[in-house]
Amino acid sequence: MRRYTKAARTLFAGSKPHSVLELQAKADALIARRDWTGLEASINEMAIMADRSRNPELMQKAGQAFERLGNFARAAELRLTARRLRKGKNANEWTGENLGSDTLLIDLVEDDPRSLGRVIRHARLAGAAAAYAQSATIRAEPRLISILQRTFPKATVVPAQQDVIGDKHATFEDLAWVFGRDAEKLAADFVPLRADPGLVETFRKHYRSITDLPLVGLSWGSKSHTKDVPDFPEWARFIAQTQATFVSLQYGQIKPALRRLRNGNDARLIYDDSVDQMVDMDRFAAQVAALDAVVTISNTAAHLSGALGIPTIFLIDDNFQTAWPVIGDRTPWYPKGVVIRKEGRAWSVVLDEVGQRLSSILTTHSDAAC
Incomplete structure (x- = not known):
């Protein structure tokens, strides 16, 4: 919090704050020099600007950068906030609580079905989330159903196009917020997908x-x-x-x-x-x-x-x-x-x-x- 406050004072000191284009140009120059310490400070400024302007696109960009820099907690926070700003906070959003007899719907669905990287990366987190409910359904691109069902037999895996209702709902951002904020724990809890x-x-x-x-x-x-x-x-x-x-x-x-x-x-x-x-x-x-x-x-x-x-x-x-x-x-x-x-x-x-x-x-x- 101290680093955040100091960066905020720096960013908004004087009569005019930096523009998004200025921050992006600064970040690009630091990336070209592979100055990761300087880039982290610059991305922190970007995140503060995104937070103050409630700009989900800028939050998403800052979150992606923070993950590459190893700050998984800040990345998860920014991405979750960005998703809530874009689509509104779901009253049924799952935040990591045990659900007892309530059902959990986990969405592993990308806008572009050809893009499976994020789906595969988060699949094991979906399996971890399913353990918090007696009944869990994972929605995924049809090509992944068999391997996900084999790996997580206690969940029901269905095609992305199928309509499913759950008492609670989890997205990529929710999974990362619950399970992906600590890099060491994320690595230690690795569960491999299971091929035939x-x-x-x-x-x-x-x-x-x-x-x-x-x-x-x-x-x-x-x-x-x-x-x-x-x-x-x-x-x-x-x-x-x-x-x-x-x-x-x-x-x-x-x-x-x-x-x-x-x-x-x-x-x-x-x-x-x-x-x-x-x-x-x-x-x-x-x-x-x-x-x-x-x-x-x-x-x-x-x-x-x-x-x-x-x-x-x-x-x-x-x-x-x-x-x-x-x-x-x-x-x-x-x-x-x-x-x-x-x-x-x-x-x-x-x-x-x-x-x-x-x-x-x-x-x-x-x-x-x-």
Whole structure:
């Protein structure tokens, strides 16, 4: 509270407060310099302005920044307030109390059904919330119903389009407020999603019939023009010098990309056309769970692998747009994952670091399996 009050005095001292554009420009400059201490102070000013002007969009932006900076409590507070300002406070909003015989409706529904990152990230919190009621229903995108139902058998999981009534209602923001304000506890309470064990074994046996090398999932590209990712020659070099057999986790029409990445050695990169994550997420989860490790940019494969508890290396660019941390190499959402950021380096240098970390992960995995 003392830091908040001091920042408020600074922000509103003098005859005219800073404008939103001025604060954003200041924040952008600090991000470019990777000055995270200065950025935290700047985002605090932004949050104060958002609070005083009751601006939900600015609150949301500040909340996202605070999460990347590791201040989960402030992030959860701002996002919950922003949602209440946008949609009004629901009289039936669940705030963490035991519900006894009352029913709980948990919404894991994104506005864009193609965007599953936040849904997957918050899924385990929905499972934790369901334990507070004798009857809990989780609404989710249809592709996720099977894996969520298997992981949380005491809840009823239904399609997002289905109308459900509950005595209490929980959203992403409510879940984060109740369970996600303490990063250490968030990591300690990690519960992995559970893939179909029969399918996992089937994939594992199939891939093991092809290679004796460690199996590493790989997702390399995105349709989003805002993401900075390694080019094909950099990925091809990484694949060629890594002692592993890679399994494509990439979505879309990828056969031209496969030719460039394999570079004449088809055995180094398996493409399994029996899996389509855009149609059957449960089968995709089983494929991922059959692997020894995963290397991926920020996308659905990253969130799913992390949520399954598979050792994962997340490659994160220098754009300040996602929930990945800017400090340290861990995220409490996925404690078995390693975050490697670009930090102004060439991607070839970053991939060299990925190779070193991957080697360590595979050695640890091999020792544990013995």
